[in-house]
Amino acid sequence: xxxxxxxxxxxxxxxxxxxxxxxxxxxxxxxxxxxxxxxxxxxxxxxxxxxxxxxxxxxxxxxxxxxxxxxxxxxxxxxxxxxxxxxxxxxxxxxxxxxxxxxxxxxxxxxxxxxxxxxxxxxxxxxxxxxxxxxxxxxxxxxxxxxxxxxxxxxxxxxxxxxxxxxxxxxxxxxxxxxxxxxxxxxxxxxxxxxxxxxxxxxxxxxxxxxxxxxxxxxxxxxxxxxxxxxxxxxxxxxxxxxxxxxxxxxxxxxxxxxxxxxxxxxxxxxxxxxxxxxxxxxxxxxxxxxxxxxxxxxxxxxxxxxxxxxxxxxxxxxxxxxxxxxxxxxxxxxxxxxxxxxxxxxxxxxxxxxxxxxxxxxxxxxxxxxxxxxxxxxxxxxxxxxxxxxxxxxxxxxxxxxxxxxxxxxxxxxxxxxxxxxxxxxxxxxxxxxxxxxxxxxxxxxxxxxxxxxxxxxxxxxxxxxxxxxxxxxxxxxxxxxxxxxxxxxxxxxxxxxxxxxxxxxxxxxxxxxxxxxxxxxxxxxxxxxxxxxxxxxxxxxxxxxxxxxxxxxxxxxxxxxxxxxxxxxxxxxxxxxxxxxxxxxxxxxxxxxxxxxxxxxxxxxxxxxxxxxxxxxxxxxxxxxxxxxxxxxxxxxxxxxxxxxxxxxxxxxxxxxxxxxxxxxxxxxxxxxxxxxxxxxxxxxxxxxxxxxxxxxxxxxxxxxxxxxxxxxxxxxxxxxxxxxxxxxxxxx
Amino acid sequence: xxxxxxxxxxxxxxxxxxxxxxxxxxxxxxxxxxxxxxxxxxxxxxxxxxxxxxxxxxxxxxxxxxxxxxxxxxxxxxxxxxxxxxxxxxxxxxxxxxxxxxxxxxxxxxx
Numbered sequence: 151x152x153x154x155x156x157x158x159x160x161x162x163x164x165x166x167x168x169x170x171x172x173x174x175x176x177x178x179x180x181x182x183x184x185x186x187x188x189x190x191x192x193x194x195x196x197x198x199x200x201x202x203x204x205x206x207x208x209x210x211x212x213x214x215x216x217x218x219x220x221x222x223x224x225x226x227x228x229x230x231x232x233x234x235x236x237x238x239x240x241x242x243x244x245x246x247x248x249x250x251x252x253x254x255x256x257x258x259x260x261x262x263x264x265x266x267x268x269x270x271x272x273x274x275x276x277x278x279x280x281x282x283x284x285x286x287x288x289x290x291x292x293x294x295x296x297x298x299x300x301x302x303x304x305x306x307x308x309x310x311x312x313x314x315x316x317x318x319x320x321x322x323x324x325x326x327x328x329x330x331x332x333x334x335x336x337x338x339x340x341x342x343x344x345x346x347x348x349x350x351x352x353x354x355x356x357x358x359x360x361x362x363x364x365x366x367x368x369x370x371x372x373x374x375x376x377x378x379x380x381x382x383x384x385x386x387x388x389x390x391x392x393x394x395x396x397x398x399x400x401x402x403x404x405x406x407x408x409x410x411x412x413x414x415x416x417x418x419x420x421x422x423x424x425x426x427x428x429x430x431x432x433x434x435x436x437x438x439x440x441x442x443x444x445x446x447x448x449x450x451x452x453x454x455x456x457x458x459x460x461x462x463x464x465x466x467x468x469x470x471x472x473x474x475x476x477x478x479x480x481x482x483x484x485x486x487x488x489x490x491x492x493x494x495x496x497x498x499x500x501x502x503x504x505x506x507x508x509x510x511x512x513x514x515x516x517x518x519x520x521x522x523x524x525x526x527x528x529x530x531x532x533x534x535x536x537x538x539x540x541x542x543x544x545x546x547x548x549x550x551x552x553x554x555x556x557x558x559x560x561x562x563x564x565x566x567x568x569x570x571x572x573x574x575x576x577x578x579x580x581x582x583x584x585x586x587x588x589x590x591x592x593x594x595x596x597x598x599x600x601x602x603x604x605x606x607x608x609x610x611x612x613x614x615x616x617x618x619x620x621x622x623x624x625x626x627x628x629x630x631x632x633x634x635x636x637x638x639x640x641x642x643x644x645x646x647x648x649x650x651x652x653x654x655x656x657x658x659x660x661x662x663x664x665x666x667x668x669x670x671x672x673x674x675x676x677x678x679x680x681x682x683x684x685x686x687x688x689x690x691x692x693x694x695x696x697x698x699x700x701x702x703x704x705x706x707x708x709x710x711x712x713x714x715x716x717x718x719x720x721x722x723x724x725x726x727x728x729x730x731x732x733x734x735x736x737x738x739x740x741x742x743x744x745x746x747x748x749x750x751x752x753x754x755x756x757x758x759x760x761x762x763x764x765x766x767x768x769x770x771x772x773x774x775x776x777x778x779x780x781x782x783x784x785x786x787x788x789x790x791x792x793x794x795x796x797x798x799x800x801x802x803x804x805x806x807x808x809x810x811x812x813x814x815x816x817x818x819x820x821x822x823x824x825x826x827x828x829x830x831x832x833x834x835x836x837x838x839x840x841x842x843x844x845x846x847x848x849x850x851x852x853x854x855x856x857x858x859x860x861x862x863x864x865x866x867x868x869x870x871x872x873x874x875x876x877x878x879x880x881x882x883x884x885x
Numbered sequence: 886x887x888x889x890x891x892x893x894x895x896x897x898x899x900x901x902x903x904x905x906x907x908x909x910x911x912x913x914x915x916x917x918x919x920x921x922x923x924x925x926x927x928x929x930x931x932x933x934x935x936x937x938x939x940x941x942x943x944x945x946x947x948x949x950x951x952x953x954x955x956x957x958x959x960x961x962x963x964x965x966x967x968x969x970x971x972x973x974x975x976x977x978x979x980x981x982x983x984x985x986x987x988x989x990x991x992x993x994x995x996x
Contacts (some may be wrong), residue, residue, distance in 0.1 A: 324916060346988065531931075537920035544916065556915075556984070556991040725988050727946075737990065 198222065203654040204231065204707030208629035209244035209251065210771045211307045212372045213639060215707050216241055216248075218630065218654045225249055225630060225655060231707045236641035238376040243769055243781065250778035251628050252658070256612055256846055258625035259659035268600060269619045271843045278660065278670075281622060286674035288605040289321070292578040297541050298322030302564065302576050304329075306583030309634040309651065310665050313681075314582050317668040320680040322538040324545045325576060329772075331560040332590050336869035337490035339553055340500030343735050344508060346725030349519035350642035351483050353377040353386075356517040358478035360471070362391045362413045362503060364487035367398040369766035371488060373644040387478070389471060391416065391463075393763060394791070394833055395826020404471075407828050410761050410873060411493050411752030412461035416468065417484065417502035418749060419457035421509065422449045423472035430476065430509045439508055440726070441734025441746070448734075448746045460751065479510035481517030489766070490864075492873040497553070497866040498747040501735075505747070508731045514719045516643075523646035524713035525638030530691035533680050542574050551868035552741055560868025561590055562861050565599045577604040582664050583626070587615035588773025588837060591859035591872050592814055609664050612777060613844035626664060631657040633685045636692045636699075648699055648709040650689060743866065752874070759876040760796070760832040762812070762858060767835060773856075776837035777845040787851035789822040791833040792879065797821060800879060807882045810834075810853070812875050814860050817853035818882060832879065911976065918981030921974050925966065936963070941985035949986050953979040 201220045206213040207228075215234030219227040228248045230241035251257075261281040266272035276284075292300045302325045305314035311328070318326045330338075341348045353359065354377040366375045379401075382388055388402040391413060399405040408416065424430055425446050435442050454465035454472075475482050484503045490496045512518025547554070547563040554560055568576045579600070586596045593615075600606060600619050608620035617623045634651035641647060657663075665685055672681040693699045699709040723729040727736055739745040755761050769784045770776050776785075790808060802808060804823045809816055810832070817839060827833060838852030862871040930939035944952065951957055953975065958967050967975065985991055 343990070534923050535920070537917060541916075543914055553990060725942075727988055729988075 203652070204703075205630060205651050205654055206649045206707075207241065207245045207248060208308070209248055209775060210370065212237065212370065213309075213637070213649055214241055214245055214372060215649065216245060217707070220654060223655060225252055233706050234708055235373070235645040235710070236639055236647060237372045238644070240372075240376060242370060243784070244771065244775060247775070247778050247780040248628075248630065250780055251611065251775075252630050252655070254612060254778065256777060256844055257659070258611060258613060258617075258623060258661070260625060261660070262623040264621045264623075268621070269597070269841065271618060273623070278662070281624060282670055282674050284622060285607055285671055289578055289580075290675065292604060293322070296575050296577050298538050299324050299542050299546065299574065300576055301325070301578035301580060302327075302546075302568070303580045304561070304582070304584045304586075306585075308583050308664075309629075309637050310632070310663055311582065312635065313665045313668055314580070316532070316680070317672065317677075318580075319535045320672070320677050321675070322536065322541060324541070325547075325559075325564065326557065327547075327559045327561050327564055329561075329584060329589065330558055331554075331562065331868060332586070332870045333489050333491055334869075335490075335555060335558060335560070335867045336496040336864040337486060337488065337500045338555070339497045339867045339869075340490075341486060341504050343553075343726075343738070344501060344504035344732050345513065345519075346731075347522055349486060349507075349513070349521060350640055351485055352517055352520050352643045353381050353483070353485075354643050356381060356386055356481050356483050358387045358389075358475055358482035359485050360389045360391065360475065360483070361398060361402070361485045362408075362416075362487065363492065364485050365392070365396040365398045365765060366485075367401055368396060368768045369488070370768055373641055377642075377644070387474070393761075393828045393831045394765065395824070396765065399826070406463045406467070409460065409462040410763060410828070410831060411495075414495065414499045414502045414747055414749050415452070415457040415460035416463060417499075417506050418449055418452035418747065419454045419465075419468050420472040420475065420506055421445070421502070422452050423454060423469055424476050424506070424509050425449060427473070427476075429473065430479075431511045434511045435509070438511075438513070438731050440728035440730040440732045445505065445733040445746055452749065460749070475506075476510065480512040480515060482510050483507065483512060483518060484510075486519070489764075491764070491870040493752055494862050494865055494871045494874060495747075495750060495752070496864045496869055496871060498744065502747040505733050508733055513731060515716050520642055520715060521718045522640060523715060523718070524711060525640075525646050525648060526696050526711045526713070527636055527638050527648060527692045528695050530683075530688050533682065535680065546574060546576055547868065548573075551863070551866060552743060553866045554868050560863065560870075561586065562863045562870050563868040565590075565595060565861070568599050568602055569595070571602070575602075577602070579603050579606045579620075581606065581608045581610075581616060581620065583610060585610075585614040585616045585773050587619065587841065588854065588856060590861070591856050591870050591875075592861035593854060593857040594815060595861055609667060611661075612774075613842045614774065615841045618842035618844070624667060625659060625661040627657040627661040630654040631661065632663045633689075634663075635685055636689050636703075643715060646711045646713050646715075648693070648696065648703065648711070649707075650703055753876075755830055755876040759878055760792075760830060761873065762810075762832050762834070762855075762875050762877050764836070764855065764859075764872045765833060770835065770837045773837045777840075777848040779847055782847045785835065787819070787848075788835040788838040788853065788855075789820045790879065791824045791827050792821050793827050793829045793831075794823045794825065796829045797823060800881065802879070802881050809880045809882055810858060810877050811880070812858045812860060812877045814875075815857045817857050819853035821879075832877065913973070913976035913978075913980035915977065915981040915984050918977035918979065921970075922978050922981055925970070926978070929963070941982045941989075942987045944982070944986055945988045946983050946986040949979065949983045953982075 203218050214237035215231030217229045218225050230239050232239045260275045262273040263276045265274045301323045303318040305311035338348045366378050389404045390399040390402040391406050391408040393410045454468040458465040484506045546567040547559045550563040606620040607622045608617040609624045609626050610617045611626045636648050636650045639647050669681040672678050702709045726732050734745045769781045806821050836855050839854030860875045862874045929936040
């Protein structure tokens with residue numbers, strides 16, 4: 151059995167690569183940083199001159215600090231900023247490959263207008279002036295016919311996305327959503343409804359971690375990924391529950407190939423043991439927890455013996471782990487994870503995880519879950535947005551799920567609403583750095599959603615699949631070419647800090663930052679007064695309460711607020727109805743939702759089917775980086791992970807091309823054998839099987855995961871549920 | 886006598902309903918409420934303003950419900966401003982503040 155796609159990259163070589171790129175990990179450790187100069191923008195350089203500039207990475211959402219080495223106006227190397235605590239002075243493979251983003255030959259260069267049908271790939275280059283006039287005219291037309299809520303705005307994860315929100319607000323549309331409901335909304339919901347806020351994990355200082363589905367040694371989150379390794383070396387025990395033998399599983403102390411979707415059974419049984427054996431701090435519970443007696447009664451039915459039958463983890467192991475966990479408490483964590491776009495019960499599953507954390511007494515203390523730290527940025531006061539009386543009362547996805555976040559909604563439910571044209575039609579779409587044709591389950595449905603639209607604008611840096619199906623595609627500047635507002639980062643026990651960006655090089659081609667695009671558009675639509683500021687002015691206002699921040703950001707590339715980390719909640723009430731940590735949520739009860747998680751066995755694949763699950767690796771960011779040369783080299787195409795026994799039953803040999811079929815579509819790709827996957831489960835990476843003909847490196851490679859996935863969603867929040875799809879696998883050519 | 890008691894109870898309920906219209910189950914338009922709050926209240930209830938800084942998460946939901954009772958807000962310094970507003974406007978503002986309160990499912994800081 152070969153690991154064909156990873157043959158050029160063993161774990162050791164990857165860590166070595168990352169190690170070569172990391173400098174000292176502690177600020178002020180005496181590493182000499184070359185004196186950093188202001189950006190090279192506009193300055194005349196001698197041939198052979200080298201300049202350095204700070205920025206923060208944009209290849210994923212972590213925003214690791216970096217130092218760019220610029221020779222003769224070309225960015226030659228991106229290195230980590232040794233003073234950046236959140237990244238522990240590291241810049242990963244993707245961070246290094248940021249140069250690919252800047253100099254990508256496939257990069258969008260000019261405004262392009264679709265000629266021919268959507269998805270045909272026929273474009274006409276137009277001027278920015280023409281683009282602005284067209285946008286103003288078309289959005290105005292939609293506003294008049296369908297009200298301002300007739301335009302949908304989807305800003306991606308970006309430091310300028312706040313200005314897309316701003317534009318939507320002053321334009322007057324309530325229909326704004328981000329990638330978050332394809333990711334972590336259900337996790338946020340569950341922890342918010344337990345603790346009153348969404349916690350961070352102090353992995354650096356903890357002694358026992360259970361990772362349910364989370365894969366921190368590949369799905370990199372800073373400082374968590376590095377801190378987990380440090381903790382492990384210190385003797386922290388790591389237990390992984392995952393149907394796949396991920397790199398995190400490989401480095402853990404114990405790995406359980408849990409039956410997918412049954413994590414709630416495991417955690418309810420752990421709760422059962424902790425409560426029944428009195429393995430919790432009764433004083434703490436009396437003082438800080440709400441609903442203990444109700445929880446005690448509720449979990450009696452969820453014994454380890456019962457759970458064993460559901461989750462494929464033995465009762466003996468469940469009891470042992472519950473005891474080990476509670477002995478290690480309060481320096482013990484059920485890791486909250488991040489992406490929770492898995493099951494229709496995903497909110498309640500995370501509730502069961504939050505509840506165990508609560509019983510461990512780990513909140514707001516070292517080695518446990520920590521609260522949001524103060525960063526100190528101010529929100530600039532901008533001109534009040536107008537109110538449009540003819541607008542409908544609310545968002546188009548209103549009431550489709552009982553506990554959506556009001557300003558977030560749900561992409562899946564919006565898509566349903568657009569297709570139904572209920573409660574009202576949505577006919578325009580402004581997309582920024584968002585690629586649902588690679589990241590949102592059921593690709594064909596997104597294509598149908600786009601077919602409903604009169605006018606789609608897409609601001610991106612490459613011709614992503616979603617851009618390929620849009621009407622007006624506008625070239626965005628990369629992070630290395632922009633001035634950005636300040637942004638506060640929560641680094642759990644590493645730091646709370648402020649970052650920003652100034653251009654490292656001038657924008658290439660005719661690219662523009664989305665702020666500039668919207669500012670100009672606003673003037674064309676009589677909304678100029680609402681964008682009557684520059685980013686520099688905006689940033690000044692953000693930093694007004696941090697008087698040294700501007701100077702320190704220039705000198706160090708990062709500003710730290712040494713704000714409180716532990717004990718933030720001392721003497722304070724919790725932002726919950728009971729003012730305590732809620733084991734039982736009475737708001738849920740009032741709404742007719744289970745106040746404590748109730749286990750329902752998830753749908754299971756039939757004997758001839760496999761559950762297909764979703765995951766992340768360290769080389770790709772969702773569907774957006776697989777076309778970059780240096781990253782594609784690590785994985786030129788995706789394959790289907792399959793257990794050799796399952797494959798043998800179907801007469802499939804390693805490397806065979808197979809047809810993978812779900813109830814919504816079918817794709818073809820090759821098979822890789824993995825002993826490290828359950829026999830009832832298959833897996834494939836995201837970011838392949840692209841439709842766009844302008845992604846030349848990854849074109850024609852592999853298959854698209856979301857083409858296969860059914861679009862189910864979390865019952866509470868509408869978060870996409872991407873692990874509920876069952877597929878059949880057949881060797882190509884077999885009838 | 887029972888009729889007299891019934892009548893008194895009915896009258897009391899009617900009076901309390903009139904004096905606290907916001908306690909009725911009717912829901913206002915929170916989005917309009919946000920606009921009205923920013924336009925009318927936030928001009929003073931802002932940093933360096935003439936009154937205490939206020940945003941929806943300044944109070945719990947229960948406390949907002951209390952604050953929007955006539956016998957409570959009529960005692961405020963800015964009660965005249967409250968009197969100027971139509972009942973629908975107050976309901977809209979209340980809906981916005983309540984739905985984004987400190988302990989609400991969608992806490993918001995008006996900044």
